[in-house]
Amino acid sequence: MTxxxxxxxxxxxxxxxxxxxxxxxxxxxEMFGTNRLRSYNYGKLVRLMASxxxxxxxxxxxxxxxxxxxxxxxxxxxxxxxxxxxxxxFMDLVFKKEVIESLKFSFKGVLKVFNTIQKxxxxxxxxxxxxxxxxxxxxxxxxxDCKIIGGLNSFNCLGNKFFISADNHFRNxxxxxxQEWNITIVPEHECHxxx
Amino acid sequence: xxxxxVDFRLNKYGSFSTDLVLESTDYYNIYEYPASFGDGKxxxxxxxxRELAKEVVTTKLSEIMKSxxxxxxxxEINDMSKKRADELSxxxxxxxxxxxxxxxxxxxxxRTVHIDFLDLxxxxxxxxxxTIADITFSALVEYCFYLSSFFMKKRFKNIETAGDYxxxxxxxxYYFLYNLEQIIPILKKQLGVDKKDETLLxxxxxxxxxxxKEQKYPFSIDNKHLKDLIV
Numbered sequence: 001m002t003x004x005x006x007x008x009x010x011x012x013x014x015x016x017x018x019x020x021x022x023x024x025x026x027x028x029x030e031m032f033g034t035n036r037l038r039s040y041n042y043g044k045l046v047r048l049m050a051s052x053x054x055x056x057x058x059x060x061x062x063x064x065x066x067x068x069x070x071x072x073x074x075x076x077x078x079x080x081x082x083x084x085x086x087x088x089x090f091m092d093l094v095f096k097k098e099v100i101e102s103l104k105f106s107f108k109g110v111l112k113v114f115n116t117i118q119k120x121x122x123x124x125x126x127x128x129x130x131x132x133x134x135x136x137x138x139x140x141x142x143x144x145d146c147k148i149i150g151g152l153n154s155f156n157c158l159g160n161k162f163f164i165s166a167d168n169h170f171r172n173x174x175x176x177x178x179q180e181w182n183i184t185i186v187p188e189h190e191c192h193x194x195x
Numbered sequence: 196x197x198x199x200x201v202d203f204r205l206n207k208y209g210s211f212s213t214d215l216v217l218e219s220t221d222y223y224n225i226y227e228y229p230a231s232f233g234d235g236k237x238x239x240x241x242x243x244x245r246e247l248a249k250e251v252v253t254t255k256l257s258e259i260m261k262s263x264x265x266x267x268x269x270x271e272i273n274d275m276s277k278k279r280a281d282e283l284s285x286x287x288x289x290x291x292x293x294x295x296x297x298x299x300x301x302x303x304x305x306r307t308v309h310i311d312f313l314d315l316x317x318x319x320x321x322x323x324x325x326t327i328a329d330i331t332f333s334a335l336v337e338y339c340f341y342l343s344s345f346f347m348k349k350r351f352k353n354i355e356t357a358g359d360y361x362x363x364x365x366x367x368x369y370y371f372l373y374n375l376e377q378i379i380p381i382l383k384k385q386l387g388v389d390k391k392d393e394t395l396l397x398x399x400x401x402x403x404x405x406x407x408k409e410q411k412y413p414f415s416i417d418n419k420h421l422k423d424l425i426v
Contacts, residue, residue: 025416025417026416026417026418026419026421027415027416027417027418027419027420027421027422028416029419030419070326070327071325071326073327074325074326074327074330089422090421090422090425091337091338091341091425093319093324093330093333093334093336093337094334094337094338094404094416096330096334097330097331097333097334097400098334098404098416100327100330108254
């Protein structure tokens with residue numbers, strides 16, 4: 001696939017978290033065998049970002065930040081740590097705090113390359129659509145997900161709209177979203193296929 | 196406020212930097228002025244420096260200081276900038292020193308601090324940290340506990356039989372010990388509240404954990420051998 005500058009490439013905050021690198025302080029780096037922690041899809045996301053940058057295409061993210069931003073931050077830090085299967089062995093509370101701070105710092109740095117799309121607060125019809133059409137009730141996207149779809153739907157774009165996310169609420173509803181709003185959901189682990 | 200990054204050292208005579216050379220940068224200009232000792236040099240902040248200072252205040256300082264504290268810091272810097280060099284070196288540096296105690300009193304202070312942090316750490320381990328403020332609180336207590344333990348079991352272990360003990364060589368120990376004592380009532384108060392003061396906790400976390408680097412002080416998360424100091 002090729003990237004086009006009249007398309008809109010937008011990212012879920014969770015995928016932006018996965019674009020972040022975490023610094024491990026010296027005192028723990030030997031234990032982890034590295035001084036950097038990265039998510040599983042980091043390489044694919046970086047490849048996509050580099051291709052977008054090469055073609056002067058600015059990616060988008062959604063504002064305002066979710067009310068759950070801090071809990072998402074903690075959740076992502078925990079997930080990264082769990083995946084290493086390594087216990088910090090000493091001062092684990094300090095280590096956790098350092099990982100969260102590093103993730104937050106990296107996230108703020110990564111945000112600088114993104115333009116923003118306003119989430120749409122009038123999402124009730126979107127929510128209702130999913131409630132009526134989702135065969136599995138747990139697949140109904142949450143309110144913030146619906147605000148993102150509403151925001152991207154109202155966003156002016158001459159080409160196609162892509163949304164990169166690792167959230168199952170989007171992935172499980174990708175056909176419905178494409179059909180109803182012509183938005184292509186790109187599962188995060190396949191994002192490199194866009195370039 | 197002129198943001199400059201200088202690696203200061205500390206000894207009994209105050210803070211100093213042996214390799215500090217003032218040159219104009221994108222953030223400030225050097226200007227010369229006539230002084231009794233010859234040509235003096237001063238710094239003038241320029242537009243890019245003002246922008247950086249504003250960014251630092253809005254993004255970084257606001258996470259560790261309340262607006263009133265930032266204002267007080269600015270006022271203090273402004274007051275100090277009006278003082279002569281000898282006033283700064285003679286008077287202001289003295290304010291940085293913590294009283295140097297006799298050994299018996301010092302040992303007693305270290306023990307008291309360590310026991311207080313032992314109690315706090317026991318409480319923290321019982322609680323689940325679910326918010327950023329809770330995690331900061333837990334991490335701060337854990338760090339302070341091990342720092343106090345390091346004082347008692349390593350740093351000051353042989354203080355009673357150490358012969359001529361060089362009190363002046365351990366200025367950072369005194370600073371940290373003094374501030375550990377100061378923070379105990381604050382942490383005890385925070386332990387009992389539902390919504391912890393994140394800015395306040397960030398300030399102390401920044402001071403204890405982030406303000407020191409390996410080359411200056413061994414008990415640092417930047418020290419590869421920190422685990423050997425955890426006792």
